[in-house]
Amino acid sequence: MNSLLCIWAVAVKDVRSELRVRYALNALLMFVVTSIAVLVIALGDSGLNPEIMSALFWIVILFSAMSGLSRIFVSEEERGTTLVLQLVASPSAVYFGKLIFNCGLTLVLSSAVSLLYVIAFPAFIIRSGAVFLCTVFLGSLGFASASTMIAAIIAKAQAKNTLYTVLAFPVIAPLLITVIHTTALSIQGGTWGETVPQFQIMIGYLCVVVGFSSIMFDFVWKD
């Protein structure tokens, strides 16, 4: 019970900090609005096939998320507050607290992008709503989990931003391919039965990443 309170307290600290400073939120918002605006202007009313629409959808989410998700550890390192956090919290409390924050941030982001897409592109009609929502949910959690671990690893490195992208992309690529494919299916009206293998991959990915990170995080966090 105590550790759950610790974890929640870490997540709350990050939320309060973000609301005060708004670095990540602003960066994300700018990215989302700009990319969607560009897409609307470039594509106009032309009906695109589901695969391309799906790929564009996830690319906007992914790149917006990447611009904000590494902040969670990098800001602690840059402002020198890592030490004080190490003094008060156990490594797993820090990991799960920040994981919750990143998942929340990514879910907010993907909901915003989904909403904007539906408004901006009349051709973006989703036939299997439930499959789509499930994909967006699991995909967002998967991205957030992988990004959190990688952010922790690069926090002490030089050239953090490039290194973050270099490390994150190959690890996220399998998930990205799967969610793009599943979203395309949901646009075309795929049923639950057809998408079971994809959901297995998404859930498996989430379990492996969170499982691996929760064991290994101690080594990354403690000096």
Place this chain on the structure above:
Amino acid sequence: MNQVSITVSGITKSFNHRNIFRNISFLLSSSSSLAITGKNGAGKSTLSKIMAGLMSTTQGSVAYTLNNKTIDIEAFKHYIGFVSPYLNFYDEFTALENLQILSRIRATARESESRMKEVLSLAGLWERRDDFIDTFSSGMKQRLKYAFALLHNPEVLILDEPTSNMDDEGIEFVEHIVKLQKRQGVLIIATNKKNEAGLCDQEIHLE
């Protein structure tokens, strides 16, 4: 206060192909105090970080006991107060908010509002409790570090450069804290000032 002891056995720390110190051993228990002295770069801050559980050793180990039961560093952390030039607080929060948030994360010792008022007043910061940290002078930040270190009434107090950035009033404040701590708990001071080292009963000199 609980009875505690810290046993350091043969610790060596090296960093980037350089040995900082080798084979350090000592034992500290309640009502004892230790000064860590040495030139700049001798490893005083490193040793104090190791004892606070913030850094691992290259070789050797540190054992902690609470009321004669051995406990690991993750649990023992809550009985340690640490002051160091390397500590920084969150700029976007006020002094009081920093203490509240950090205390809530610490969870085993969620301190009451009256306790926070007590330590902040002791450190002379009660009037400035609602000011953001980035408006604090370095001396005030140092006082806040003391407030934070004492908040949970720690059995062990580790002070790295205790009076850095402090005015005369601040130095008196530190001496007062040191006297109290020596009586009931364990005190460790890492310093290169002779008068500060003299406040402790034992001394270890790092080359």
Place this chain on the structure above:
Amino acid sequence: MNSIKWLSIILITFVIIAGIAVPMVPQPQSFFEFPDIPGLGNTARIIFFHVPVAWVSVLGFLVSLYYGLKYLRTKEYDDDIKSVSAAGLGMLFCLLATMTGSLWAKFTWGSFWNWDPRETSILILLLIYGAYFALRSALGSNEVRARLSAVYAILAGLTAPFFIFIMPRIIGGLHPGAKEDASGSTPITQLHMPLNMLFVFFSGLIGFTLLFIWLLNVRIRTLRMEHRLLMKDY
């Protein structure tokens, strides 16, 4: 180590000669003739080089994972040396596998790169290990670098068998052994090859593995010497 070095050179030379010189005929009569597999023809010879090199690269990545785990337990700098050396060789053999595969693809499917699932998965594996070395070069302190790259080596080592053995078999594609391949999933593990081809193949596998062991040994000794030269006792 000298004997390992020479044995590997002898075996690989043998494989090069046998793999290329032995003629391929439709109905092999003697031990010195290989069967002609319809559809593949002479390009099948690549199997003596391409497959062993790919397997040895996975070996390298798994060795890197093992020493990564060992480092996290012991904090011995020597284990970090072993981990990074194995990862480097794994990367080298992975590049060789990609290049030999690409060469084969040109002759069989017409172009050097087709985004076939197996080609894509090996590319992702190369990116993962490229990222490993990028991470190492971005970290200054020895201890931090060893610790963080050990964690990453474990993650990457877990994905390597997945990308090389599992993923290409569950997704359909052009490469032999993919899900929709009519000739069966694994020409090697099901030992569809005749005895003489198997002989050459396993010589190659052993030869390349010995090569890996020898190169690993040389690399580890070099890094150890470097470490000893840089260690100053104060």
